Amino acid sequence: MDQEHEITLRKLTVDDVDDFMVWATDPKVAHFGSWEPYASVEDAIAYMENVVVPHPWFRAICLNNSPIGAISVTSSSGADKCRGEMGYVLASAYWGKGIVTKAVKIAAKMVFEEREEMERVEALVDVENGGSHRVLEKAGFVREGVFEEIFCAERKN
Ligand SMILES: CC(C)(COP(=O)(O)OP(=O)(O)OC[C@H]1O[C@@H](n2cnc3c(N)ncnc32)[C@H](O)[C@@H]1OP(=O)(O)O)[C@@H](O)C(=O)NCCC(=O)NCCS
Structure with missing residues (x-):
């Protein structure tokens, strides 16, 4: 299937929730993420209303204008x-x-065109997420380093 010319990006809206649920409920998709697969449409709608819609750069990845994924630059x-x-x-x-x-x-081209102040687009990828590493290599991103360990302190109260 030649999909080279069929992939487009557009804003993801609450009306897209049925498409959103396809990937958001899938444990394979959530595996390397910092989120749990969605279990209810209500939770998905709340996320879309509170995070996706107000986000300055959150787009649906569309095949023939139907969302099959999402991409964001924060x-x-x-x-x-x-x-x-x-x-x-x-x-x-x-x-x-x-x-x-x-x-x-x-997405990288659009963000650099739309945001004059933007000098770098970065991606943090789990060391075991080989598919995502390969995506970034193929898209021309440069690997700058590996976090061996991350220390953090969390609020106690
Ligand atoms: C990772 C993900 C975004 C890749 O999307 P995709 O559209 O399948 O990626 P592409 O087809 O453009 O490229 C995938 C490449 O990775 C390769 N690949 C897939 N799994 C791999 C693995 N475990 N190890 C190494 N390479 C792998 C593919 O062979 C392909 O490379 P090739 O074209 O040289 O053969 C998709 O699998 C996904 O949504 N995963 C869940 C969410 C996620 O991990 N997001 C990224 C968080 S940083």
């Missing part, structure tokens, strides 16, 4: 506003067809 603020962190997910039925590589290329 900007830092203040002195770090020149940096954006990219994240993406794709419904597992479409894995391995070059779709996210295409989406990453389109």
Whole structure:
């Protein structure tokens, strides 16, 4: 299947919730993420209303205008506003067809065009997420390093 010309990005809206549920409920898609698979449409709608819709750069990855995944670039603020962190997910039925590589290329181009202040788009990927590493390599991202260990302190109260 030649999908090279069929992948587009557009805003994801609450009306897309049925498509969103396809990947958001899939444990394979959530496996490397910091989220649990969604169990209810109500929770998905709340996420879409509270996070997706107000997000400055959150797009549906569409095949023939139907969402099959999502990609976002979250900007830092203040002195770090020149940096954006990219994240993406794709419904597992479409894995391995070059779709996210295409989406990453389109998204990076759009963000650099739309955001004059943006100098870097970064992605943090689990060391075991080989598919995501390969996507970024194919999209022209440069591997800068590996976090051996991450220390953090969390609020106690
Ligand atoms: C990772 C993910 C985004 C890849 O999307 P995709 O559209 O299937 O990616 P592409 O088809 O563009 O490219 C995948 C590449 O990774 C390779 N690949 C897949 N699994 C791999 C693995 N375990 N180890 C190494 N390479 C792997 C594929 O062979 C392909 O490379 P190739 O074109 O050289 O053959 C998709 O699997 C996904 O949504 N996963 C769940 C969410 C996720 O992990 N998001 C990223 C968080 S950082």
